[in-house]
Each structure stands twice: as structure tokens, then as C-alpha cells.
Amino acid sequence: MLNKFTTIIAIILASLAFSSVSYAEHHGMKKDIVDVAAENGSFNTLVAAVKAAGLVETLKGEGPFTVFAPTDDAFAKLPEGTVEMLLKPENKDKLVAVLTYHVVSGKVLAADVVNLDSATTVEGQAVTIEVKDGNVMVNNAQVIMTDVEASNGVIHVIDTVLLPK
Template identity: 80%
Template sequence: MLKKFITTLALIVASLSFTSVAYAEHHGMKKDIVDVAAENGSFNTLVAAIKAAGLVDTLKGEGPFTVFAPTDEAFAKLADGTVESLLKPENKDKLATILTYHVVAGKVMAADVVKLDSASTVQGQMVIIKAKYGNVMVNNAKVIMTDVKASNGVIHVIDTVLLPK
């Protein structure tokens, strides 16, 4: 019961965080995908990984991009030591491969995502998309928030890190 309450509370707090970002964007304070993620507070690991992989300039670029963004909790689900290992300079290419597997070229809003059964990532491989019973899954990751707008695309928040094959 307590775990369910804490989970619900965390989702409410996350929703409020995204609402403030959406409000700022709506009121002319447009920020790119990296800035939106950095200011949110739920994507510290993702932002650190983007920096370590040398993808900041790319994701601050014109785009548009659709990013399936794993939360800090999603990264925490990985095996112990995985994130720390990936953030090492010698693993920069592997990290970039994983991160670009979360990005689709173009701005694909939620209304369009649910009509797809797959999408080609900028990494080169496809992700499988399934919409069932009010949930949208990207591979094995559940989309927990949609249509977080940025000046150069859109973010859809996911609960699991996507790993290419």
C-alpha cells in the first residue's frame, strides 16, 4: 500500500514538473530537447549520458527530433555498474549507439505514434511500437508521458532504457 502511494505521488510530482515545462514552452520560452531535459530534474542520467556521448550539439541542433527519454528511474533499473561503465570515455561509442536508439528523425506527436507499429531510429535499427489498453509501448518500455514539446522536437518519456540488438 505504501509503495503504491509513493509511486502515485512520484507520478504526480513528475506530472507537475512536465506541466511547468509545457507552460514555459507555451509562453514563448522555447528550449531545445537538451535544455528541456536538463531543467526537468527527472533526466539527470540521460543528460549526463548525452554529454558523455558527445551528442549535446546534435540534440541542440535544428532537428526536428522525437526522443523517447528514459527517466533516472529507468536508468536505475539497469544492472549495477552499467551506467557508470557506459559513462566512461572508452565507452563513448557504445553509449552513443544506445542513446541514438532512443531518437527518431522528425517530430512525431503522440497522436501519430499510436498509429505506428514501428519506427526507424537515427541509430539505424527499428523500435517496435504497440498501443493497447490505453498504454503505448516502445519495445519493452512503457510511455509514461507524451508530447513534451521543445523548440527542435518532442520528448516522450519512457520507464525503461531501450537497448539495441
């Protein structure tokens, strides 16, 4: 019972965190994808990686972009040392490849995503998209929150880091 209560509270808090972003959007305070992710607090690793890869200005650009954004918990599921290895300056090309594999050109909302079976990423390879047991999956990652609006696109939150082949 306590676990169910904790889950409900976590969902409410996550909704509130994103609702303040929506409120700001509707009141003229436009926040781009990077700002939305940075202010949320669940994407610290992603934001640090975007900075290390030199992609901040790109993702603050006009877009529109669709970003499948892995949470800090998603990065924590990677084998130990993977994030640290990717953040080293000598691995910048690998980091850029991983991050751009999470981005699709254009604004693809959840209603559109469910009608797709794949999407070509900015990195160049395609990700597979399917609905499995009522959940939208991008490769092996489950979409856990959809349609987080930003001034230059949309974020879909995923529970696993996508790795290009």
C-alpha cells in the same frame, strides 16, 4: 490507502514539472530537448550520458527530433555497473549507439505513435511500437508520459532503457 495517495501526489508533481515547461514554451522562452530534460530533474543520468557521448549540440540542433527519454529510475534498472561502463571514454561508441537508439528523426506526437508499428531510429535500427493493454510500448519500455514539447521536437518519457541489438 497511503500508497494510492502517494501515487496521486507523484502524478500531480510530475504534471506540474512539465506544465511549467509548457508555460515557458507559450511565452516565447523556447527550450530545446536537452534543456527540457536537464531542467526536469528526472533525467540526470540521461543528460550526463548525452554530455559524455558528445551529443549535446546535436540534440540542441534544429531537429525536429522525437526522443524516447528513459528516466533515472529506468537507468537504475540496468544491471549494476552498466551505466558506469557506458560512461567511460573508451566506450563512447557504445554509448552513442544506445542514446541514438532512443531518437527518431521528425516530430512524432502520441496521436501518431499509436498508429505506428515501428520507427527507424537515428542509430539505424528500428524499434517496435505497439499498444498493449492500453499502454504504448516501445520495444519493452512503457511510455509513461507523452508529448513533452521542446522547441526542436518532442519527448516521450519511458520506464526502461532501450538497448540496440
